[in-house]
Amino acid sequence: MNEIKVVVHPAADIYTNMAVDEALFRTVKKNTSVTLLRIYRNKNHSVTLGYFQSAECLDVEFLKKNSIEYVRRITGGRAVLHGDDLIFSIVGTIDSSIFHSSISRTTKNVAKVIKKAFANLGVDVDASVRTTIKKGDTIQNFHCFNSLTKNEILIGNKKIVGFALKKRAETFLLQGSIMLDLDRRLYSNIIKGSVGADISDTVTCLNDCAVEGVLADDLTDALLTAFAAEGMTPRSGDLSSDEWSLAEELRKKKYMDSTWNNNPKKYTEEGINV
Amino acid sequence: MEFPDGLKYSEEHLWVNKKDNTALLGITSFAAKELGEVVFVDLPQVGDLIDQNESFGTLESSKTISELFAPLSGKVIELNSDLEDDPSIISEYPYDDGWLVKIELTDNDELESLLSSDTYQAFIEEDDELEEDDDDDDDDDYE
Secondary structure: OEEEEEEEOOOEOHHHHHHHHHHHHHHOOOOOOOEEEEEEOEOOOEEEEOOOOOHHHEOHHHHHHOOOEEEEOOOOOOEEEEOOEEEEEEEEEOOOOOOOOOHHHHHHHHHHHHHHHHHHOOOOOEEOOOOOOOOOOOHHHHEHHHOOOOOOEEEOOEEOEEEEEEEEOOEEEEEEEEEOOOOHHHHHHOEOOOOOOOOOOOEOOHHHHOOOOOOHHHHHHHHHHHHHHOOEEEEEOOOOHHHHHHHHHHHHHHHOOHHHHHOHHHOOOOOOOO | OOOOOOOEEOOOOEEEEEEOOEEEEEEOHHHHHHHOOEEEEEOOOOOOEEOOOOEEEEEEEOOEEEEEEOOOOEEEEEEOOHHHHOOOHHHHOOOOOOOOEEEEEOOHHHHHHOEOHHHHHHHHHHHHHHHHHHOOOOOOOOO
16 A cells, blocks of 8 residues: 655645746655655636646736736646636656556546546546647637647536646656636636637536535545545645745746746756755 | 667656767657647747756646756757647657657766666566556546
């Protein structure tokens, strides 16, 4: 039986949340660290862009008008609208029971746990068997929840959980978003030229599918029970002071830096102490 | 999966094709299979120096950003310009059309640290055997 260190954080701004995930990823060491599961939410609606995505597709005026901040992730994939979701990150090495050199195997392991968590809530789901993501940012391709990777979680062929990963040698960060609720007006308007786009065929949320309302705490409990059922005993913990310090540096010098968020090729990491 | 005899390999799953004082670099068919279809690639510029075992680029496949670690040190003298239009050729033809960069070597001794085709194959098979042990209860629910 393996242990998984569990950190449940109160809702924070998107800059802090991305910085904490990256700090944990940078400090994980092969053979010495247990796998870590972090569960958190964003205080406000916000958008995260995939590492390679262009920020130019965002409707910045709409975002400003609706007080929606945006930030670039270090993981791949497409844009996610946060605020009505529960977010989780898993950090670990290839030695763990989650991560594998095959990306498909890794996401399959995670999908298995999430499927169990949903079953704990009385919700049946499927896992996608195909990948639809292609190069380029189009209206159809810009949202994470409009593009599928194998093993992502579907209900009635609509996506409800998205994954994105970062891999460096044998260490991994997986970031996942589970839609509890969905503000369809915001979702449909964050990308230029997509006003009023119909998303009813591509994305759903837990509270549209569960018999009874599901709160973030219910989903958190269901996830922890599912990890335990998969042989990973949850053990509560928190970040070390060094990890918090690094997260604070990353927040100020990277995630709040418009160069990183808008033009990452020009961004340099000078002054961040690992 | 094939691992051509004339190439050298790194444990980070890149191949090296040395010719005189230059070398072509690319990812192995094993890496291509494990990562899935590449949709974006970010490589250094011509003239940049890369250091052995240091990250020199990134690629995205299956919503995953993977760093590329240089098997050798050198100066980048050519990039595979075809990748700008279609990075998926890295996945389809990892040993020929999908090459990444050409470098001018700065330390020929580093070649000693690379693996032959046979040794690389044994290296990845060792990992696979460990995985098979872990996979006894794998029911392939999601395939």
